[in-house]
Amino acid sequence: MGNWKLTVSEQPRALTPEVLKSMRTGRTAGLSRRQLLRRSLGAGVGLWLAELVGGTIGFLWPNLAGGFGGKVQIGDIKVVAASPATSGTKFSEGAPAYFQDAQSFIVLLDPSRGFIPGDNPEGDGATTNVRTLWQRCTHLGCKPNFCASNFWFECPCHGSRYDRLGIKVRELGPAPRSLDRFASTIDAAGILTIDTGKITLGPLPVSLGQPGLIPAKGPGCL
Amino acid sequence: MSFLERVDQSIRRSAVWRSVFRQAYPSDERSRAMAVMNNVFLHLHPVRVRQHAVKFAYTFCLGGLSFFLFLVLVVTGVYLMFFYVPSATQAYTDILQIQSQVVFGLLTRNIHRWAAHLMVFFVFLHMMRVFYHGAYKPPREFNWVVGVVLLFLTLMLSFTGYLLPWDQIAYWAITIGTNMANYAPLFNKPSQLILLGGIEVGQNTLLRFYVLHIMAFPLIAAVFMAVHFWRIRKDGGISGPL
Numbered sequence: 114m115g116n117w118k119l120t121v122s123e124q125p126r127a128l129t130p131e132v133l134k135s136m137r138t139g140r141t142a143g144l145s146r147r148q149l150l151r152r153s154l155g156a157g158v159g160l161w162l163a164e165l166v167g168g169t170i171g172f173l174w175p176n177l178a179g180g181f182g183g184k185v186q187i188g189d190i191k192v193v194a195a196s197p198a199t200s201g202t203k204f205s206e207g208a209p210a211y212f213q214d215a216q217s218f219i220v221l222l223d224p225s226r227g228f229i230p231g232d233n234p235e236g237d238g239a240t241t242n243v244r245t246l247w248q249r250c251t252h253l254g255c256k257p258n259f260c261a262s263n264f265w266f267e268c269p270c271h272g273s274r275y276d277r278l279g280i281k282v283r284e285l286g287p288a289p290r291s292l293d294r295f296a297s298t299i300d301a302a303g304i305l306t307i308d309t310g311k312i313t314l315g316p317l318p319v320s321l322g323q324p325g326l327i328p329a330k331g332p333g334c335l
Numbered sequence: 336m337s338f339l340e341r342v343d344q345s346i347r348r349s350a351v352w353r354s355v356f357r358q359a360y361p362s363d364e365r366s367r368a369m370a371v372m373n374n375v376f377l378h379l380h381p382v383r384v385r386q387h388a389v390k391f392a393y394t395f396c397l398g399g400l401s402f403f404l405f406l407v408l409v410v411t412g413v414y415l416m417f418f419y420v421p422s423a424t425q426a427y428t429d430i431l432q433i434q435s436q437v438v439f440g441l442l443t444r445n446i447h448r449w450a451a452h453l454m455v456f457f458v459f460l461h462m463m464r465v466f467y468h469g470a471y472k473p474p475r476e477f478n479w480v481v482g483v484v485l486l487f488l489t490l491m492l493s494f495t496g497y498l499l500p501w502d503q504i505a506y507w508a509i510t511i512g513t514n515m516a517n518y519a520p521l522f523n524k525p526s527q528l529i530l531l532g533g534i535e536v537g538q539n540t541l542l543r544f545y546v547l548h549i550m551a552f553p554l555i556a557a558v559f560m561a562v563h564f565w566r567i568r569k570d571g572g573i574s575g576p577l
Contacts, residue, residue, distance in 0.1 A: 138363060171438040172414060178436075 181309050185215040189303040190228050193219050198259040207277055209246070209259055209266075215307045217295060218246040218259070218266075220277055228299050235313045236294025245297040245307050246279040251315060252288040260334035264327070266292070267335045276327040281318035291315030379564040381572050388573040397461035401489075402560065404454040408492075409553060411447040419499070421545035423538040426501035451493055458489045470574040478566040481559055488556040495548035498541060509536050509544070 177183035187193060194204040198218055202208030207224035211217070221227070222238045231240045238244035248256045255270035265282070266275040273286030281291040296311035319326040336344075346352055347359075361367040371377045387393055418437055419429045433440040462482065465471055471479035498509045513536070516526045532539030567573060 168439055169414075172440070172443065173417060174438065176436050 177310060181214065181216055183310055184306055184308045185212070185217075187212055187215065187217075187219070187305040187307060189305070193305060199261050202259065202261050208261075208264070209277065211248070211259075212307075215245075215295070215309050216248045217307050217309070218248060218279070218292070219305070219307075220244050220246065220279070222278065228303050228305065230299045230301050230303065233297045233299070234311070236296050236311075237313070241297070241299050243297065243299065243305060244278055245295045245305075246292040247295055247309075247312060249293065250288055251281070251290050251292065252286070257292075258334070262331045263329035263333045264331075265329055265333065267333060269335070272335055274333070278327065279315060280326050281315065282326060283318035283320045285321075288318070290317055379561060379568065381568040385572060385575065387575055394573065395460070395464060397457055397464050401454055401457045401461055402564075404450045404457060405556070405560070407450045408447060408454065411443050411450065412549060412553075414443050415447060416549060421499070421541050423501065423541055426499065426541060430500045430502075451496060455489055455493055458486055462486060468574060472574075475566075475570045475574060478563060478570055481563045481566065485556060485559050485563060488552055488559065492548060492552045492556065495544040495552065498536075498544045499548065501541060506536055509540065513540075 175182070190204075193210045193212075196210045196212060197204055198209045198211035204210050204219075204221070205224060207221060209218040209220040212219065220238075220243070222242050222244060226242055229240065229242045233239075233241040233243065233245070236245050250257050250268040250270065250273055252268065252271055252273050255268050257266035257268040257273065257275060259265075259277075260267050264277050266277070266279065268274075268286060268288065271287050273288035274282040275288075275292055276282065279292030279294070281288050292315050294313045294315065296308040296313070298306050298308075300306070321328075357373065358366060358369060361370040368382045371380070371382045415433065418433045418440065420426065430444070433444055435441075437443075465479070465482065494509075494512060498505045513527050513530050516530055517523050519526055528534070530540070530543070531537070532543050
């Protein structure tokens with residue numbers, strides 16, 4: 114490696130300008146100084162680019178805490194009741210509340226009881242009496258509206274119907290399953306927090322007249 | 336021939352490679368000169384510089400450092416733009432979030448801030464160096480004028496960036512700065528109205544300063560910088576010792 118491997122005929126030479134010039138332009142054996150510098154520079158720049166790409170990905174990675182995709186703190190039952198999904202309906206009578214930050218409908222399983230502190234990992238409300246539904250219609254993702262007259266969710270896009278607890282009506286509309294649910298918790302102070310990063314798929318649709326589906330209270334809105 | 340050399344050769348001989356690089360890797364003085372002349376970025380610079388021009392203690396690299404800081408500011412500025420909304424209600428919160436929530440956000444903002452301070456400082460020192468060397472004298476008198484425009488643009492970039500954090504110091508600094516425009520003869524009030532986009536510092540001012548800071552002034556400065564560097568070559572290279 115380097116220029117020390119000179120042949121015998123080249124070794125004893127006076128460094129006249131001509132000799133210097135020929136040494137500058139002639140090919141060197143092994144790794145030349147230029148090649149070494151070039152490759153070191155290439156490796157350095159390559160390492161730097163790799164770090165830059167890594168750092169950029171870290172910088173641009175979305176921070177989901179506090180927004181949709183992470184845990185969203187909603188508030189206690191008074192806060193929830195003050196934000197009905199459809200004006201004129203009452204949360205305390207079983208109508209859903211709606212929070213855009215969490216993209217969630219919040220509904221009481223048993224309207225005669227309030228929040229029960231606890232963990233609700235499946236989002237079905239078995240332990241906390243609160244079901245936290247994702248607003249996304251399981252057909253193609255529109256937001257179903259809550260209809261005050263029949264107490265059902267009705268999707269404006271293709272007419273999928275869900276009861277007030279998000280159970281899909283089998284006969285009405287193309288959605289393949291009930292509304293999906295977010296995990297949620299209610300702390301000792303009664304504050305509801307929805308974990309919008311943890312989704313449980315809704316159960317299969319239920320036919321009209323079967324148990325597990327709440328019948329319509331009156332004519333629909335669609 | 337080793338495997339790596341064969342791969343290397345097949346890449347260099349491909350039509351794609353040769354469409355990008357018109358000549359082989361420069362190996363002698365003539366082809367090295369051609370490589371500089373044929374490159375859009377390098378051609379702004381002279382192919383050869385005189386020996387005194389690369390002496391550190393002659394230029395102290397002040398112009399080069401100013402340009403380097405400009406590049407640092409462009410890159411970190413682009414990064415910061417991903418997380419900043421020029422809204423009167425959101426801007427200050429965004430700054431706090433960049434510092435506390437974004438990975439490397441505090442580092443990025445601090446680099447941007449310090450590079451901005453240093454750029455003003457180095458541009459000033461560069462101007463002093465050119466002045467004391469008499470490097471503004473013919474044939475370089477026009478490049479001095481371009482440099483003065485660049486100094487003005489640097490200060491304006493600094494001034495417009497000052498408002499963006501939207502805190503108390505920013506608000507009142509811009510209030511004072513734009514009130515100074517009020518003392519200009521003839522076009523005092525109109526110039527203040529145009530700058531502020533209203534009668535006091537508000538949402539319109541923030542948006543105006545943001546657009547000037549991230550788009551208008553950097554673009555104009557880049558054009559003037561290109562002319563500035565190109566004129567060094569056209570005016571006979573860096574001025575020599577007297």
